[in-house]
Every structure is written in structure tokens, then in C-alpha cells.
Amino acid sequence: MLEKLSENVMDKVSIDYVRNQVLKNAYGNDDTPIAALDPRVLIVWYLFFGIAPWFMGSVPMLLAMFLFTAVTTRLARVAPLVLVIFAVGVFAQTGYMFVAALVFGGNADTLTPLLVLTLKVASCSLASITVFSGLDPDRLSSGLLWFGFPERLSFSISFAYRILPIMMEELQNILLSFRLRGRAPAHDTLLGKLRWLVYQVKTIVQSFYPLMLNMAKRSRTTVEALELKGYRYASANPDVLKIRLSSLAVGSNDAVFIAASAAYALFCLALPALLEVL
Amino acid sequence: MSVTSAEQTAQSHKLMVFVLSMSLYGLATLVSELIPSVQVGIVEFSVEFFLFIPLTLAMLFDPLSVALGAATGELVFSEIMLGQFGGIGEVEKFLTVSIAVYLAGTVVHDPRNLKLVGVAAFGATALQLAMSAGVDILKVVFAVEEFEAVPGLPESVFFTEGFAAVNDLLFSGILFCLLPTLFLVPRLYGKIEPLLGMKPRTPENAPRPVVGRLAAASVALFVVAAGAACLSEAGMSIVEWEADWAGDMQAIFVGLLVAVVIALVACYCLFRSAKLSRA
């Protein structure tokens, strides 16, 4: 039964699925309210919502922050896989302690600090997911460029989104070659399972040999094309930066977003006092 | 003309290597991000599973471009693309990985010398792990003011961190860095360079680092890395160890923080637009 389940899960988490999810996350949500915002506004927004929760100690305050970032994440229509990774990440950092304490009958004194910590980690992560997954790559890189991050980083982001589907497909085909032509050891016994694991790891390592050579072939054309397209001139020419950044504009949507966020943040800060009054 | 052309060729090679290293290591970290970290008992495999990729490339090509490419690739593919950006704490990983890869690449003068390749790969892993462990220890020291005063704390921190580092080194250092690098370097040597239009590395044309400056730069970068890591930890620890803060106090503190951030950003905006309009 468990075997069947794990096989089923393995089938779902195929590299094909991963590729689809990553693409979905990168490109599938460019028409959301979050993606329409000015990248600079979102980056500043992240500076606050990604840091402020660390300085909060009260549970209601953090809960309110968490809810808010959860809503923005929902608005950004992030791919399910990213949320799964987020959940696993939070659990691995602090969540497991919280659950353990709960199971072993921890009292409020032990539970509260753990809950606080978990909420902090979760809200900060969600804020980063909202901004980095919600923005489409090009606007994100323009935004970073505006803040003076190196041009090389901004190019890398755009290029990464371009090359990712190609590389995923290449890796997928190479792994398939291994899978079809190779023969994985049977994994019925414990020893077999260990051998199977070793085999899988070995396959992944070996598949980088063909991948490296194939990518090397490609990157030569890419760099020549970049030269022809004047990429090197652009990095030395401030006019280019100016032209590029002139497309960024803060509109009324951004103002509404900032106002709403600021109002909500104030509400969060006032929350413990409000509760006291009630 | 010949001088500028040679320089330009070197530039283009560096860009090629950067692109190659960024995309390969980026993809690898993306994949490893998707494999949840394995925990067996108290032994956690917090492994840089794919460090062998930049290590191999650094031994064959320009180490600096490989190091920067690998660090950028990790940042872009696994942090930004998946939205798992951990804030300023990422700086630590960025720098420790770059330093380790760069050093490994410069040490190997001749990739055909397998002994050297092995030592460099293992050494780089050890260096990277030692740096992370050092940063972790510093974090605790920084966070707990009465570090020495808490009985047993220094010993237990040093022990657990040291144990984790040694465990990682033996396990991941050998399985994921040493063996794959020894497998890949001789196979790729002489094959991958012509694809990029370069000559294979020999002792004559190997990159020669300026030792003194290199060491100084490494130390400086390590300090920055440690600082960044501590900073990222600061928020968490302050609240944890000073739990008796009053609610008002906290609100004021947060208010201050907000003000500071907004002020900083506003200043920066002014500076930036001034610079742009001058350009």
C-alpha cells in the first residue's frame, strides 16, 4: 500500500510536472493584480513585510500579518508546487517542533514561542513568494536595475527564464535515456532500496556530463548573438539604462496598494492595544 | 588592434563561462530545492548536492567567472524563481560558495593531475563547510550576549556545529564533490574547451592569482558573509532572548523600523533619480 502510494507520488513528481509547475510559476501569472504593480513598489513592500514580522512578538499581530501575506500570495496566483516547497520549508525550520510539542502535550508556555516563530518564518516567506514569484521576470529585473543592482544580475534573471525550459527538456531527455537504456536495481528489500537510491544519485551525477557538453555548445552561439545584439555596449551606456527604466511608472493601482498595505500594517501594530480595549 | 581583439576574446570567453556556469548550477540547485532535505536521526544532510558542477567548471575554465556564475545561478534559479528568497541571509551562501569555488579553480594548474583535482575538490568543500559552521557559531555568539555566562552553551554550540560540519564533509564532501569531480574533470578535459573556442588549461596558461590580495579579499568577504548572516539572525534572536518586552515598546520599535526603511528608500530614490537625470 505504502509502496503503491510512494510510486504514485513519484509518478506525479516527474520532471515533466516540475517543469510545468516552474513554467507556470514563472509565466502563468503575468495578468494578476500583483504582477501589474510597479516592481519598485513591490520591492519596497517586500523590504517592509519581509522584515517587520521578525520584530513582532504578539500572536494576534503576527497572525494578522500572516493572513495578509497569505492573501497577497493568493492574489499572485503562485503555482502549487511553490506552495508545497514553502510548506515543507516552514515545517522543516520550526513547524516540526511546534507539532511535536503539540503532540507531547505542551502547554501554552512552550507552544506560544514556537507558534510565534513559525508565524514569523511563514509570513516572511510568503512575502518573498508574493514578490519574487508574482512579478514577471522582466519587470523584476527592471526593478532591481533601478535600485542599482548590477546589470549582470538583471540579465541573468531574464536569461534564466529563457533558458530554463530548454535545459529542463534537455535534462529530461537525458534522464529518459538513462531510464530506458539502463536498468534500475529492484527495490523490494531494504538493501535493494539502498542500492536503488545510490543508482538514482549516480544517474543524476552522470547525466550532468552530457548536459554540460550540450549546454557548452549552446552557450557559444548565445554569447556571439549577445555580442551582435550589442549587449556589451549596453552595459557601458547609461542612456540604455535610462531608456529601459523609463517604462516603469507608478500608477493609481500602486498608490491604492501602498495605502492598503500601510493601513493594514498600522492595524496590525494597533491590534494588541485594540484587543486589550475589547 | 590585436591587443583589443585578444582582450575582447577573453571577455567573450568569460561571458560564455559565466552563462554556462550560471545555467548549469542554477538548474542543479533548482532540482535540489525540489528534493526535500533528508534527515536521518540527528544527522541532517544539509548538502550542497551539486557543488561538483562549479568545481569541475572552475578547474577547466576561468575560476572567477565560474564562481560568480554559480552563485548568481543559485540566487536566480532557486531563490528568485521559486520565490524562496531568504533575504539578507542568502548573502552568506553566495559568498562562501564563490570563495570556495574560486580557490579550488585557481589551485588546479593542470586538470590532468587527478591528485590535485581531488585535493582541491575536497579542500573546497571543507572550506565552504568550515565557513558556514564558523558563521553559524558567530551567529549564536552574537545573538546571546552572555554567551560565555550560560554554562555549557559554548561547548554544545561548538560541538554540534563541528559535528555537523565534519559529518557533511565526510558524507557530501566525498560523495557529492570529490567523486563526481574526479569523474567529470578528466572526461570533460579537452572536449568541452573547443566547444567554447578555448584552449584546454595547461600549467603554462593556468590562471595565476595574486596570493596576498586573494587571501585578504577572501577574509574580507568572509567577514561580510558572517555579518550578513548575523544580521539576518538578529531579528529572530532579539525577540527570543528578550521576551519580556512590553507591547508598547514593540510597537514603537516597529514604528521606528518602518520610518528608517522608508527614509532610507526615499533617500535612495532621490539619489538615484538625480544620478539618472545627470546621465
Add this chain to the structure above:
Amino acid sequence: MPIISIHDLTFTYPGAEKPTLRNVDLEVAEGDFLAVMGANGCGKSTLCKAINGLIPQFIAGDLSGSLVVDGLDAPTVSIGELARHVGYVYQDFENQLVRPTVLDEASFACLNYAQPDYVERGMRALELCGLSERARDYVWSLSGGQKHLLALAGALALEPKVIILDEPVAQLDPLHAHQTYEVLRDLNERFGKTVIVIEHHTDFIAEFCRHAVLMNGGAVSWVMPARDALRQLDDLRASDIYPPQIAQAAQELKDTGILDAAVPLPTTVDEGVGAFAGIPFHAAGAPGVSASSSDEPAVAFKQVCVAYRSVKGDPVTVFDQLDLTIHAGEKVALVGSNGAGKTTLMKLMCGLVKPTSGTVALAGASTRELAPEELSDRVSLVYQNPEQMFIKDTVRADIEFAMRARGVDGRRDRAQALIDRFRLHDLADRDGRLMSGGQMRRASLAIGIALDPPILLLDEPTANLDIATRREIVRTVADLRGITDTVIIATHDMQLVCQFADRVIVLDHGRVIGDGTPDEVFQDRRVVEASGIRPPEIFRMAHALDPGAVCYDIEDFLMCFDGYRALALAAAEDAPAGDGEQEPGCLDERRLAFHA
């Protein structure tokens, strides 16, 4: 005034013993549409990269002589300056695209050169290439043909006077290749751009180009008007270029005195109609390919539905309720334009894609129930891109890999036998990726049949190959008729279809719209039009002369001429004596290939 004038240009790559370009002299008139032909390694690409300044400024080497492009001294002026005068599209154009979205890619160069109206310029270039509708789309969602046009748009955005394309049709199916050439013709005729293509598909040269230059060993052999150039049969063959079949047939008719020696050799179907007019031509029965199939189904598709997850919106349906049976021993060709579902069908057969509903059965066993390793004992797939077949560091290790994993006895001998069979002796210990296109292809076929699978699937075995290598691979594939039982080929190459298949399945948007022998399919006008397949040139020529004619190769075609048939019959009777008349080489070789 010539827009490009090259005088005494010699270039040597660093470390190379011989120069790649030797004393090249060439002038290209403004507004010309020029084809550059030549065997592999004759310096075509090197010449073109010298024209756009990559050589010697980006790719180092020793250069002498002069090269003036649009009044600029190409070797010294900066690459960026030159890029506004010369646009370049690579053969592996996919790697040339560096931005995530279409409009972004098209306007990237303009942005880099700080042109404030970069978006408008990019948009204009997209309009020229017919891509304006997709401006907001992501690059990866485009088809191969559209990506090629996008690469062209990216080069056009800077409004260069000269555009150079390296083998524009090599990676495209015939339909898209035609579209690209139509765009190029438009640019040439309406906008006065000078177009230079590196090309060896003579049918495209005949139809679109004005002039052609032949390069040989780094030097220019000659420059001629395109049609005249294609009549230089001997020169072309010497450079591994396959001359138009019609010209070859006409030459043979001239040699045998059936066609008047004064008539210029025809190079296209239209010219052929004029040249062959008045010569008695009667359709002969096509040489039926002997079918050796049994009734036993090798692969059975039952009500198969396949849908892919898409990045945005609903899943994309590829197949809906597909029913299809392939019998053991059949040699099947799958044809249809890109996106018709050929590759998905192959992936279904080797279990890489599982049907959403319905079953795919291999000799009775459903692919769902077979483990991947079990599947690979029954069926083997050779990818379109042979590089992805190489996972070890030598070809020998790759051939042995699957047998070693299964502990097959005598694998060394079998690997050696395959190496001999596919003529890989000298290459067996090299890395597959570092070989030439044809060698890679041969090696990938050897890897594919290493396990001696009962079913062999080949995805586009002749794509991206120059004509000479393509013929070699066609021959190798034809050889497989004797070895492997059931072979299924997905291809655009109708020459290959004619020489190999005894059953052709035509796919269009996931439906089977034609299924039968090559004769049946090619003569069904509805199927030919709906699927966009182009029968071989010689088939169309014969068809134009006599609508009932079915000819797949030059010999079939020649035999339809009453005069030639009489001569051939006479020659067959006193066999050794008549040989002097026959042109050696090409025809005999081809005949061998056909009967193999």
C-alpha cells in the same frame, strides 16, 4: 555598386595548419538574393561571420585582405556599428534567442543601441516576419518555425541592409521552410534587402535565389545566376551537393540522345514541362514495395486520448479517441506538419507518455503495466536530436550501455558488429557529440538497435543533415529493413518515405487523415493539401507530364520515357556492352540504395 566587396581575403583560425578562407574574392550587388553553397567545412560560415565582423574581432585568428560592407571596413569597425548594416541568423537559432518574450527579443538589439523608439522598431520587425500577433507571448511557446522567424525579426530590427542566414531550412519542416523563404523574398523584393543564405537545398535555390556562389576548400569556385549554377551538375556533386533531380534526369536523357543537347537543363518543374514537351512520356506502373507484414498487431491504440497540461488555461488535447493498429513487420512512415502529433504518438509507443484514457498495447501488453526497462526491451526510440542519445563518453560505451545494464552475453562482439555495420570504426572511442552530423546520426542508430528491439522508432532521422549525409542516412535506414522487424519513422523527408515505407500514416491535428501505401497517399489530393506534405520533386515533375505517373526516383521517371525504356531494355540484353552510355556514379549508387 556592390554592397559587399571582398578582396583577397584569407583567414586562419588560431592553431590551425591551413587557412579556412583562401584568397576569397567576391562582390555582392545591393538587392541580390545570394545562395552560398559548398561542402561541409568549405568555409561558408566562416565567410559569413567575417562579413558581420565576428571574425576577427570576436573570434580571434589571422586575417588578411580587404572586406568592405556598405562602405565600412568590416575587420576594424566595431561589431556594434556593423550590426546595423548586417543581420545574422544562426543555424541553431534557438540559442540566439536570449529574452523571455517575443517583443522583448525583437527589440533587444535596438534597446542596447539606445534607440528610444526600440519598442516600435521591434514591432515593425515582427510585422515584417508575420509575428505581430504573438508579440506578447513567451518565446518557448512558439513553434520551431516561429522561433526562426523571431530570430530573423531580431536581426531585422536594427534595419540592416544585408541579412545573412545560415542554413535557414535545416531545422524546419518543409511547410515552415517555405514560409521563411516567402518572408525573405518579400524582404528582398519589397524592401530591397540584400539576402545571403547558406543553403544546399537546390529546390529552394532554384525557386528563390537570384545568384549562387560555390565555395570549395576555402575559396570561391564561381558565382553564377542561380538557375545556371544548378546546371553545373559535376561541380555540385563534387561539393556534396545533390543537384535538382529534374536536371539530373534531363542530363541522362541528353547523354542518351533522347533530349536535344542544345536545350538548357531544366531545374524546376515549370522549366521541366517546357524542356520535356514533345518527348513521348507514358506512365509506367509504380514498382510496388513488397509488404512483409503479418496480421499480428505490434502496436495497438484503442480509443487513446492524450492531453498535456498547459502553462495557462485548459489542458491541450493532442489525441481524442485515436484508434490505430500497426502490424508486426510493417515499415511505417508517420507524416504531417509540426504539431500534428507525430512525436507524441512515438512517445506513447515507448511509454514515455501515458494516455489520459484508452490503451496503447505493445504485442498485447499495455504500456501502463510495463516498467520502463521492460518497455525498452520491446521498443526503442531514436531521438530527433542525436546528441541526447549520447550519455557516455565514447560511442562504444554508449552502444554497450544498455546491454551491459542487462548483462547481455557477448556484448563486446555485438557492439563491435554494430560499429562495423554503421562504419564507426575510427570513431568508436570518441565522444558522440564531437562528431559531424551524419556520424552522430549513424551512431545514434547503432545505439538504438543495440538491444535488437522488435519495434524501432525513429524521430526525424534525416533532419538537420546536408544532402549528401542525408542520402547516406537514408541508405542506412533502408538497410534496417533487413534487420529490424517493425520500423516506424516520423519524418518530413518524402524521399525517405518513398524509399523506405510500405505504409504511410498522415496525421493532422491528432487525427489520421490518410493511411495507405505511398502511392495511395501521394495521389490523394485532399490528404496532400490538408497535411502540407510535399512529394519529391521528381514525383511532381512526372505528375505534371502525366497525371497518372507515380515516380519516386530518377530511374522510375526515366523509364517513363519511351525512348529511354527501349534503350534500357536493349542494354539489359547485352549487359556489359552497353555500359559506356551509362553515366556512372549517382544513378548506380541510388539504384543500389533502392534495392537494398
